[in-house]
Amino acid sequence: MPEQTPLDLPEGDPFGPHNLPxxxxxxxxxxxxxxxxxxxxxxxxxxxxxxxxxxxxxxxxxxxxxxxxxxxxxxxxxxxxxxxxxxxxxxxxxxxxxxxxxxxxxxxxxLPFDVADYVDFYASENHATNLGRLFRPDSEPLLPNWKHLPVGYHGRAGTVVVSGTDVVRPSGQRKAPYATEPTFGPSTKLDIETEIGFVVGAPSELGTPVPLSGFRDHVFGLCLLNDWSARDIQPWEQVPLGPHTAKSFATSVSAWVTPLEALDAARVAPPVRDVQPLPYLDDTKAEEPGGYDIRITVALNGEVISEPPFAGMYWTGAQMLAHMTVAGASLRTGDLYGSGTISGPERRQRGSLIELTWNGAEALALASGERRFLVDGDEVTMTAWAPGPDGTKVGLGSVSGRIRAAV
Amino acid sequence: MPEQTPLDLPEGDPFGPHNLPxxxxxxxxxxxxxxxxxxxxxxxxxxxxxxxxxxxxxxxxxxxxxxxxxxxxxxxxxxxxxxxxxxxxxxxxxxxxxxxxxxxxxxxxxLPFDVADYVDFYASENHATNLGRLFRPDSEPLLPNWKHLPVGYHGRAGTVVVSGTDVVRPSGQRKAPYATEPTFGPSTKLDIETEIGFVVGAPSELGTPVPLSGFRDHVFGLCLLNDWSARDIQPWEQVPLGPHTAKSFATSVSAWVTPLEALDAARVAPPVRDVQPLPYLDDTKAEEPGGYDIRITVALNGEVISEPPFAGMYWTGAQMLAHMTVAGASLRTGDLYGSGTISGPERRQRGSLIELTWNGAEALALASGERRFLVDGDEVTMTAWAPGPDGTKVGLGSVSGRIRAAV
CATH class of the missing domain: 2.30.30.230 (Fumarylacetoacetase, N-terminal domain)
Incomplete structure (x- = not known):
């Protein structure tokens, strides 16, 4: 049998000519x-x-x-x-x-391009609700602003790394709730965040917001993104100006950028919103549905631990872009913004270990041992696909990284 | 009389050969x-x-x-x-x-270099105390972490602009404390933040923290920085992940970068800290004092409204750098980090309008009219100098910007 050539693909290959990332x-x-x-x-x-x-x-x-x-x-x-x-x-x-x-x-x-600015959002209602329940058990799980605007913050562009790059366990300060002083050391709650990244191509002018309808003029395509997070460092440092060192030591992205055009068949309507957004975020009359039906699989040392569904995200990429620029911030070629952790309503659809193990209270029993958070040597791999034209699948590739011991 | 040549400077010129920005x-x-x-x-x-x-x-x-x-x-x-x-x-x-x-x-x-990553700190005790009193009047003004680490967050590198660039008034969401819904419109509380910016020259490796002693190996020099802020937009959006659109529409920097070597005579000991910092932030045994005696003047439409003293900052540039990299974040050439608003203990030393007018409660009576926050057409100019060798002054130039009406 002759060796198969690059151009003779098996039927149903998710990287066929309909994809071309x-x-x-x-x-x-x-x-x-x-x-x-x-x-x-x-x-x-x-x-x-x-x-x-x-x-x-x-x-x-x-x-x-x-x-x-x-x-x-x-x-x-x-x-x-x-x-x-x-x-x-x-x-x-x-x-x-x-x-x-x-x-x-x-x-x-x-890394296929130098990341200009990196913004990370928080657009999954299930994820935000889970974190609210964990950290504010006596309050409403969602904060009052959450359904009025896509909450997001700037991350570190210079530490975005390509899939396959090792991640050194970060060290930092943390303070237990009843301790009087912070302590210092390697993170004991190193976690993942399963996200989709939006890659900005065409720039925009300073002082000119990009409307919802400008999404496809500015965003070139999507990638997979793992926003590594130190859950013990984050709560202590993030008041009142947000996460800093707990989330800026590494962010991994897939090596392949899938153009939006390859994902047209995957577009779906976002969930019905129960709060009316302000006009600049109101997509109920948009010409095209703003969601993307992307199915993600998260594996820890080869064993599947979660299957977060991107289709259910409350806020869309177009809404995140409109909000990010509403005050006049300009876009540059190479800007990257992440969706925030993708979690579905089911337990097996949660996109972070803090949700999967309920902040370490419920260990995952895996072939590689019990896990609450990541241990040195662990390898996390996220893979994804989306429905393509005519029953095909569009592969989004994978993003993986292995944890190295703290320095 | 012959025209003065560039090389024949008047005695005491703050941009003499001892400066050379x-x-x-x-x-x-x-x-x-x-x-x-x-x-x-x-x-x-x-x-x-x-x-x-x-x-x-x-x-x-x-x-x-x-x-x-x-x-x-x-x-x-x-x-x-x-x-x-x-x-x-x-x-x-x-x-x-x-x-x-x-x-x-x-x-x-x-703009003398492309800004790689931009991080903004919050290193003035007087400023953080003033903001705590304004926003949390029934609590301790400083949050529990404030004296344990230099609080900071990532800002938008792509909207750092050079002195002289107009600033378009941002629009966005805000919610009054007792309103049930947010409203949208041009910011009604557009403010300044008087800061010093640290310009990173030499990069560092991902996964390797930069110790306090590495400050002068990595930081090339200083500039003046005005972190324009929309005070009405910020409180509503910043929970729980920090400021986003309220501070990412424009950040102005001076056109001149003053090398650290020109500022050796300006080095001063930072204030005595009443909380013992963790070892990676402990500068009590540092070979060189970490503070810089920089005197700043803030003028609104030509009239001086404040003179913030940089010498009194609680956290130094070396401490900010050590904290920024402690979890392993790498540095790139062109990284910029700001000190956060510089405020002294006196009323006339406050580096923002929200402090000078106590969130608009006490208007400033100026020749150009009463001001609580900035009105369209206002021009803000910050200038600074520091002591140089042999009784000279080292000029840091100025950063200015004029407010244009919202689009």
Whole structure:
């Protein structure tokens, strides 16, 4: 039997020509980075293909970063995607394109763009409710602002790392509720947050808010995101200005950015909101549904511990973008914003260990041992897919990271 | 009388050869940006001077940004400063250097480097106490963590703008304490925050904290910073994850970065702390005092409204840096962190309008009219100087911005 070629994909491959996510890869020399497009278990050197086929997008794609493509704007995103689809499906191109594929096993994947600003939201009602119950058991679980605006804050862009990067256990201050003084040491409650990340392509002007309808003009695509969190450090430091060191030591993202166009079949209506949002956030008359039906699986040392459903998020990516810019903040190419932890109503749909183990009260019994929070050596992998056209699946790849002992 | 040359400065000029702050300027073509060094009321084209004098630093200085110099590290910062000092003081260089000066009135000043990550602290005890009294009148004004760690949070790097940039009044949500629903509109409590900014030059490794003693290896210099704030928007949105849109629409910085070496004579001991900090923040045995005696003047439409003293800050720049990295966050060239609003114990030393007017209860009577918060057209200018060697003054320049009406 002849070896299968990159262009002969098995039926139903979630990385077929209907998907075509973008990344940045290198071969032997890590400094020689190139934009790649994933097809099955191979990556196409997109710049080389564009050159070989005399495409006008050669200079946009023969780059060490996705940034030029991201900056080019929606019409170009569409045109480049149409060209790529032709390169991998039209038989006449086969002879030219096939040699420009590398097997994924032979390449190294890199952070596909420099993150400009990183904002993290808190858009799952189930997650916010669970955390409210844990930390404010005698009050309403949701704070009064939660259904009026997508709560969010700025994180550290410089510590966003690509999937596969080890995470060093952070150290810091924490104070037990009845202790009189804080203590210092490696985090004892190292946790994950299962999120979807929105990658901003086209910039906007300072002083000019982006309306709900501008979402697809500015957002290029989605990635998977794990917002590592030190649950013991966070409560002590976050009053009154929010999380800082407990969430800025590492944020992992998938190596592949899935363009929004590949996810059109996955769009779903967001949940009905029981509080009327202010006009700049009111999407009830939007032309397109704002939710995305993305199914995520979270595995700890290979064992599935959760399956958070993105479709149920209270706030959409368009609403987060409108809120983020409502006071006039500008967007830059490479801005990244996260949805916040995705949790569904079921126990097995919770996107963080603090929810899955109820702040450590109920250990998870796993093949690798009992877990309340992460121990050194643990590896967490999140994978996802979404419904594609004609019954296909669109793979969003995975984001993984392994915990290294504190320094 | 012959016109005074750039090299013949009046006695006591705060921008004499003992200062030499760095900036980026352009002449007619705004895209042609160059590193400049200020001397008196002129700016030296540093790259052109380096070329003309055959300096090994020509490639580092003939740049459109300070980034390459910032990244070069402390030894190079020292060497370049020594070279610059010679160029503007040794008579043999006069003929070459003098034509490479431009009057400040003929140049446009730009943001001198791309801000990587921006973190804002809250390091003035007087400021934190004033805000505690205003917002939590029935509790201890300082929260329990305040004297154990320098409270801080990430802000938006992409909206840091250079002095002279207009600021559009932000709009957003706010809710009055006894209202049942939030309302939307232009901020009615637009405020300033008078701060010093720390400019990070040399990067650090992810997973490796920077100790107190690493401050001068990583921080290149200081600037003035005005963290514009919408006081009506902030309280409603900031629970529980901190400020977001109320503080991310614009942050203004001075065009000049003063190198730490120019401020050696301004170093002072920080106040005695009445709470023993954890070892990573304990500077009682530090070799050098961690405070800086910087005197700031805040003017509203030309009239002085406050003179905040930086010397009295509870937490130092070295402590903020050690805390920011304690969990392993890495530094990048171009990271910027702000001290938080600087307020002294006296009423005329408060660094924000919310403190000066006690949240609008006590209007300021100014020549331009009564002010509680900023009105459209208002211009705020902060200027500063610090003691230099031998009785000189070191000017830190100014940061100014004018309020434009909401869109």
């Amino acid at each position: 973008y990344g940045v890869f290198s071969l032997a020399d890590e400094r020689d980075r190139r934009v790649g497009v994933r097809l099955g278990s191979h990556v196409l050197d997109a710049g080389a293909a564009a050159h070989a086929l005399g495409s006008p997008y050669a200079s946009l794609l023969a780059q060490p970063s996705l940034a030029p493509l991201l900056a080019a704007g929606r019409q170009t995103w569409r045109d480049v995607r149409r060209a790529l689809t032709a390169w991998v499906t039209v038989p006449a191109h086969r002879e030219v394109v096939e040699p420009l594929f590398e097997p994924l096993s032979a390449v190294r994947l890199h | 760095y900036g980026v300027f352009s002449l007619a073509d705004e895209r042609d940006r160059r590193v400049g060094v200020r001397l008196g009321s002129h700016v030296l084209d540093a790259g052109a001077a380096a070329h003309a004098l055959g300096s090994p630093y020509a490639s580092l200085l003939a740049q459109p940004s300070l980034a390459p110099l910032l990244a070069a590290g402390r030894q190079t910062w020292r060497d370049v400063r020594r070279a610059l000092t010679a160029w503007v003081t040794v008579p043999a260089h006069r003929e070459v250097v003098e034509p490479l000066f431009e009057p400040l009135s003929a140049v446009r000043l730009h």
